[in-house]
Amino acid sequence: RFSKIGTLPPIEVFALNKAYLDDPHLDKVNLGIGAYRTDDGKPWVLPVVRKIEQLMANDEGLNHEYLPMLGLDSFCLAATKMVLRHDNPLVLSGLAFGVQCLSGTGALRVAAEFLCRQLGYTSVYSSEPSWENHHLIFKMSGFPNTRTYRYWDKVNRCLDFDGMLEDLNNAPENSVIILHGCAHNPTGVDPTEEQWKKIADVIKKKSLFPLFDVAYQGFASGDPDKDAWAVRYFASAGFELLVAQSFAKNFGLYNERAGNLVFVVNSQECIAPIKSQVSIIIRAMYSNPPNHGARIVASILNNADLTEEWKQCLKTMADRVRDMRILLRNKLESLGTPGNWQHITSQIGMFSYTGLSPSQVEKLILKYHIYLLKSGRINMCGLNSRNIDYVAKAISEVVLD
Numbered sequence: 457r458f459s460k461i462g463t464l465p466p467i468e469v470f471a472l473n474k475a476y477l478d479d480p481h482l483d484k485v486n487l488g489i490g491a492y493r494t495d496d497g498k499p500w501v502l503p504v505v506r507k508i509e510q511l512m513a514n515d516e517g518l519n520h521e522y523l524p525m526l527g528l529d530s531f532c533l534a535a536t537k538m539v540l541r542h543d544n545p546l547v548l549s550g551l552a553f554g555v556q557c558l559s560g561t562g563a564l565r566v567a568a569e570f571l572c573r574q575l576g577y578t579s580v581y582s583s584e585p586s587w588e589n590h591h592l593i594f595k596m597s598g599f600p601n602t603r604t605y606r607y608w609d610k611v612n613r614c615l616d617f618d619g620m621l622e623d624l625n626n627a628p629e630n631s632v633i634i635l636h637g638c639a640h641n642p643t644g645v646d647p648t649e650e651q652w653k654k655i656a657d658v659i660k661k662k663s664l665f666p667l668f669d670v671a672y673q674g675f676a677s678g679d680p681d682k683d684a685w686a687v688r689y690f691a692s693a694g695f696e697l698l699v700a701q702s703f704a705k706n707f708g709l710y711n712e713r714a715g716n717l718v719f720v721v722n723s724q725e726c727i728a729p730i731k732s733q734v735s736i737i738i739r740a741m742y743s744n745p746p747n748h749g750a751r752i753v754a755s756i757l758n759n760a761d762l763t764e765e766w767k768q769c770l771k772t773m774a775d776r777v778r779d780m781r782i783l784l785r786n787k788l789e790s791l792g793t794p795g796n797w798q799h800i801t802s803q804i805g806m807f808s809y810t811g812l813s814p815s816q817v818e819k820l821i822l823k824y825h826i827y828l829l830k831s832g833r834i835n836m837c838g839l840n841s842r843n844i845d846y847v848a849k850a851i852s853e854v855v856l857d
């Protein structure tokens with residue numbers, strides 16, 4: 457029986473992380489998995505998160521009882537307000553509501569199962585390139601057609617906007633279109649506000665279904681409102697849509713799996729049926745979500761002073777990433793590295809799509825012990841004042857090679 461089972465290739469980002477951890481080289485650098493690091497190269501528990509955890513540890517009123525299938529209400533509402541604005545009429549009327557899920561991945565999975573089972577959708581489009589898990593999630597949820605729309609202009613290292621619009625125009629009606637709300641993973645390139653408006657026009661005209669993946673709200677610019685512009689624009693334009701929210705990066709809660717799936721619907725009558733169907737999907741998958749991360753997020757977002765403290769943390773992270781972008785570009789340029797490195801500072805969010813080729817990536821890993829995805833994506837947070845010279849010099853050398 458089991459001897460028939462074949463082995464699949466490993467998931468690149470986790471295999472790369474393990475290779476980095478196992479590497480005994482003293483100068484090794486991890487630019488792979490998307491996780492924030494301080495300038496000392498350490499993971500960062502946000503001080504405001506630590507504060508809540510200490511309060512929770514001493515709170516005799518807390519226990520380990522099950523949460524409801526749809527999660528912690530105070531978290532779902534606060535998270536929904538965070539992405540759509542606290543005073544959004546859709547939120548106030550209940551037409552926008554959240555369901556707690558297992559981080560962004562879990563929210564996407566519940567969304568995919570729901571869209572496939574309840575609406576009978578069969579085609580999904582994600583950007584080319586995209587976070588590689590998008591394909592897998594939809595395939596495993598029963599979508600027979602997982603397709604891509606053009607996004608990255610390799611030659612000019614920017615958004616291929618015309619290609620994107622053309623592909624969306626040609627997508628069959630009721631296709632699900634995955635859009636990155638901000639800080640596109642892996643390219644770090646987002647549409648402008650004017651471009652978003654044109655994207656919305658095509659999606660409306662062709663009766664496509666928008667699904668936003670919002671994994672970096674606040675982390676990209678340091679301002680959660682600015683990073684939510686595209687989602688809020690679509691919601692205000694009258695779309696029915698879904699938003700998969702992750703709190704891994706912006707609250708530093710990677711392994712707590714705090715996520716929220718926002719439904720924006722057009723009528724009150726469909727709210728109860730949707731909630732009942734989603735409950736069944738969740739019941740069959742994991743029954744109910746974990747408490748810890750969601751309670752931390754709810755405690756912060758439901759308190760104005762703590763929210764301000766959290767925003768300062770966001771700024772600390774976003775500023776450090778911005779400083780590393782400027783430093784890396786300057787160093788590559790002053791080393792006379794051939795090519796144009798302007799995209800390093802124009803891209804936003806955690807990642808930079810460097811344009812390095814697979815063979816250059818391989819050299820960086822094997823010769824310099826600098827770990828990055830074979831697409832050339834680097835996690836800017838892996839750079840710090842101690843390793844930036846080493847990394848810039850290594851990139852320069854492989855480009856010149």
Ligand code: LMR
Binds near residue numbers: 489490491
């Ligand atoms: C990444 O893109 O590196 C992160 O979002 C981690 C993951 O799950 O892929």
